[in-house]
Amino acid sequence: xxxxxxxxxxxxxxxxxxxxxxxxxxxxxxxxxxxxxxxxxxxxxxxxxxxxxxxxxxxxxxxxxxxxxxxxxxxxxxxxxxxxxxxxxxxxxxxxxxxxxxxxxxxxxxxxxxxxxxxxxxxxxxxxxxxxxxxxxxxxxxxxxxxxxxxxxxxxxxxxxxxxxxxxxxxxxxxxxxxxxxxxxxxxxxxxxxxxxxxxxxxxxxxxxxxxxxxxxxxxxxxxxxxxxxxxxxxxxxxxxxxxxxxxxxxxxxxxxxxxxx
Numbered sequence: 001x002x003x004x005x006x007x008x009x010x011x012x013x014x015x016x017x018x019x020x021x022x023x024x025x026x027x028x029x030x031x032x033x034x035x036x037x038x039x040x041x042x043x044x045x046x047x048x049x050x051x052x053x054x055x056x057x058x059x060x061x062x063x064x065x066x067x068x069x070x071x072x073x074x075x076x077x078x079x080x081x082x083x084x085x086x087x088x089x090x091x092x093x094x095x096x097x098x099x100x101x102x103x104x105x106x107x108x109x110x111x112x113x114x115x116x117x118x119x120x121x122x123x124x125x126x127x128x129x130x131x132x133x134x135x136x137x138x139x140x141x142x143x144x145x146x147x148x149x150x151x152x153x154x155x156x157x158x159x160x161x162x163x164x165x166x167x168x169x170x171x172x173x174x175x176x177x178x179x180x181x182x183x184x185x186x187x188x189x190x191x192x193x194x195x196x197x198x199x200x201x202x203x204x205x206x207x208x209x210x211x212x213x214x215x216x217x218x219x220x221x222x223x224x225x226x227x228x229x230x231x232x233x234x235x236x237x238x239x240x241x242x243x244x245x246x247x248x249x250x251x252x253x254x255x256x257x258x259x260x261x262x
Contacts, residue, residue, distance in 0.1 A: 055257065058092070073206045092123055
């Protein structure tokens, strides 16, 4: 079968530097795939430009922004954060990826160590997993007691309400993938000697505990999907599309104004 007829706009796209790159990156010439790749690249650039304007607005107006990235293991949270922060000013954002709590932190109020990570004026903080570990990962894997879990659910909405009322934007993204896709990604990591270190004991139990994770996720959404801090579920079965959707959600959710050049 021959190639479909392409429009003048598509031809111009193919003749651009992005078009030549996508045409030449595959061994076999595939014009339709190249057009699809270029369209996606241009859409991503457009959203990344908006992110720059959003960050400039945050800096100029001393705004505070928190973006939570939650989801299944290997759903692409870390990769999405890297793509989102690829072109913004590194001096005005942080990625918070907290490790296992210390002995002292275990004795503190649960939210205390997260409070220390909240943004200062003019800053965006991306949480690569957050306090929602206690909503899903910890109870699934027996890392907290039933009492601690219930206490978390009784406090989290009030905690987030206080955060939002302190003139802070709070966005909550959940990256969702299918069980089969998670298994495929685990297998790819396992087969790669340079990436095998990425798999933790918790990751290795994810497939076996799939239904238990689902149970706690449903409870989390039912209890914490509030008007003041709603969840946005991202279909992460295709990484690139998930990253684009996440960026679009961020720039569409915060009412920034673009500063025009003089």
